[in-house]
Amino acid sequence: MKVLFITDVTDWNTAISVFEKEKPTVVFIGGDVVSDGFAHYWMTPPVGDYETNLKIINFLRKNQSEIEKTKWGSRLRDITSKLENNELFDETGYYRFETGLTNTLRLLLKWIFDEIDSRTIYASNENKGTWRKKMEEFYVDLVESYRKTETFQKHVQNHVNLFYDFISYAGEITGNVYVVKGNHDGYGDYYDVDRINNIVGCREISGKTIEVDNLTVLGLGYDETHYLRKLRPLLEEYSNKVDFVLTHAEEKRVKLIADIKPKIVFRGHYRVGHYRINDVDFVSAIFPSYVTVELQDEVIKNIQYHKH
Numbered sequence: 524m525k526v527l528f529i530t531d532v533t534d535w536n537t538a539i540s541v542f543e544k545e546k547p548t549v550v551f552i553g554g555d556v557v558s559d560g561f562a563h564y565w566m567t568p569p570v571g572d573y574e575t576n577l578k579i580i581n582f583l584r585k586n587q588s589e590i591e592k593t594k595w596g597s598r599l600r601d602i603t604s605k606l607e608n609n610e611l612f613d614e615t616g617y618y619r620f621e622t623g624l625t626n627t628l629r630l631l632l633k634w635i636f637d638e639i640d641s642r643t644i645y646a647s648n649e650n651k652g653t654w655r656k657k658m659e660e661f662y663v664d665l666v667e668s669y670r671k672t673e674t675f676q677k678h679v680q681n682h683v684n685l686f687y688d689f690i691s692y693a694g695e696i697t698g699n700v701y702v703v704k705g706n707h708d709g710y711g712d713y714y715d716v717d718r719i720n721n722i723v724g725c726r727e728i729s730g731k732t733i734e735v736d737n738l739t740v741l742g743l744g745y746d747e748t749h750y751l752r753k754l755r756p757l758l759e760e761y762s763n764k765v766d767f768v769l770t771h772a773e774e775k776r777v778k779l780i781a782d783i784k785p786k787i788v789f790r791g792h793y794r795v796g797h798y799r800i801n802d803v804d805f806v807s808a809i810f811p812s813y814v815t816v817e818l819q820d821e822v823i824k825n826i827q828y829h830k831h
């Protein structure tokens with residue numbers, strides 16, 4: 524028996540290639556699968572959408588007189604022109620100057636407005652950073668509005684689709700794909716328990732147990748561990764009765780989970796690598812890093828953390 528453990532997925536693009544490389548017989552997925560706090564779509568720069576680009580252009584033009592006093596004045600026409608034609612940033616989200624210097628939108632704005640600040644004569648130090656603060660407030664508002672756009676939603680949907688594509692592929696081959704819900708999976712309506720359970724070979728097991736090759740697995744999603752009124756009855760019921768725990772548990776709950784004495788805990792949410800708590804093995808990762816565990820005759824023979 525070989526378990527592939529994936530959790531806290533920032534990017535699903537390499538998941539199928541990892542599955543094909545490792546050839547597991549069981550796949551455990553430990554939460555934050557449709558949304559992770561560091562998922563790549565949260566990091567996409569707020570550009571590419573027409574209305575968003577227009578807001579940036581208007582902001583730069585509104586402050587044109589001050590920008591023209593800096594070295595950025597000579598670049599302003601090029602920047603706004605490329606924004607109008609959606610050509611300012613490449614596919615990685617970086618603007619590339621002729622000199623080879625690269626930067627994101629936020630750094631571009633920061634550099635411009637930091638220089639305005641540095642060239643301004645202030646009556647007192649209390650005014651230091653006034654232009655930088657103006658830029659930061661604009662950028663925060665820009666990000667908030669961008670995340671309501673169709674462009675951003677396409678990034679989200681791509682991440683979600685890749686998750687369901689992966690479990691469909693792995694489920695069809697192994698018949699043993701098990702998933703628990705993470706704290707970030709509450710974003711939108713993308714984490715769908717019924718949809719997971721209707722995929723061949725896949726089961727959502729938050730708050731449930733399943734049998735895999737005569738081994739008992741307890742699933743504990745974030746909600747089951749965050750709320751003690753949910754966690755304590757489950758731990759009392761399954762104390763010394765489970766072999767594996769698949770969970771998305773907070774740090775303050777790991778000792779309680781270790782007390783039921785499973786062979787190993789597959790844990791999302793926090794930490795990376797292989798570690799022990801109260802003589803119980805724990806493994807954690809942030810995909811594209813992952814963990815494999817190999818067993819023979821129900822005995823763990825090998826635990827390996829694969830760093831991306």
